[in-house]
Amino acid sequence: MTTVQQRSRRALIRAAALAPLAVAPLSACSRRSFHGLDVTGVDWGRDFHLRDPSGRERTLADFRGKVVLLFFGFTQCPDICPTALARAAEVLRLLDDDGSRLQVIFVTIDPERDTPALLRAYTQAFHPSFLGLYGTPQETAAAASEFKVVYMKVPSGGTYTMDHTTLSYVFDLSGRLRLAVEHAASAHEVADDVGTLLQA
């Protein structure tokens, strides 16, 4: 069991690691405080160009007017990906009526195995509104790179597993990247942050 102190220290180290990337511009907007790491104003995480399970091209612009929670993972992941999506479903539940203004998106970093049909079935198992997105290996690499998501195939027996970044990203109603959320964040913390962004 990690102590509060250890967690705070680790959070600081992680924040420090991401600090060069987080440029918070001085603006007229009031600075709100978030549980997640505030990455407002960074020059990355601007958009994605991927397909939904019906083959339609999707970009962030499609979700203007909603807060977007974006996670990169793969379906052969027994721990992190299901718990991240289960947390997202819990966030939706905590938001109550406001939940209809949250769009959860799961991007597969394993398009070879995560076919559109599998993606759709997988995301819907968590909540019918969740959207799975995929791309060609190049499109996947481009999307991951834009979001500084590291992922790699690791051979395992006759098959492979994937190492990957476990951060979730949260966008505001205008489609701007605002937060990087760690896996350890609770559903309450995430719901709090989404609630704050919904009031913008």
Add this chain to the structure above:
Amino acid sequence: MKTRIRSILVGLALAAAPALSALAQTTVQNAWIRGTVPQQTATGMFCRITSTAGGKLVSASSPVAGMVEIHEMKMVDNMMRMRPIAGIDLPAGKAVDLDPSGYHVMLMELKQQLKPGDMVPVTLVVEGKDGKRESLEVKAQVKPLATTGHDAMSHDAMKR
């Protein structure tokens, strides 16, 4: 909830008096498997294992999976890494948790969808300190894909 366990000793019969025999008595509790959608080919099994005399979980198998491995998931600096490992140490008398924050039994090449409520047979092989292997046949309950780790485990298993 406890799963039913049948412990079968594999190897030489112990000739020593029962009081002196170091029977590796291993108990498995709360064995559960994360459910899958039809097209999914892999998932994880979790449980709590306690070995009275101490040992190591060295392998597992199941009729529902073409390949089964023991895996450790580690998260370091927001990166997840999952690797097959040779075994999980079971210190004598200490409950060891396989849960969504670390160890799990990885069921791969699934032959069927695993639906919530299904009871899936899994054989766990524990090697005792004396090198003798014990097979435990466990029935793991399939829980919904969207189960959070703390739905299924006791509170000490929660890592926060």
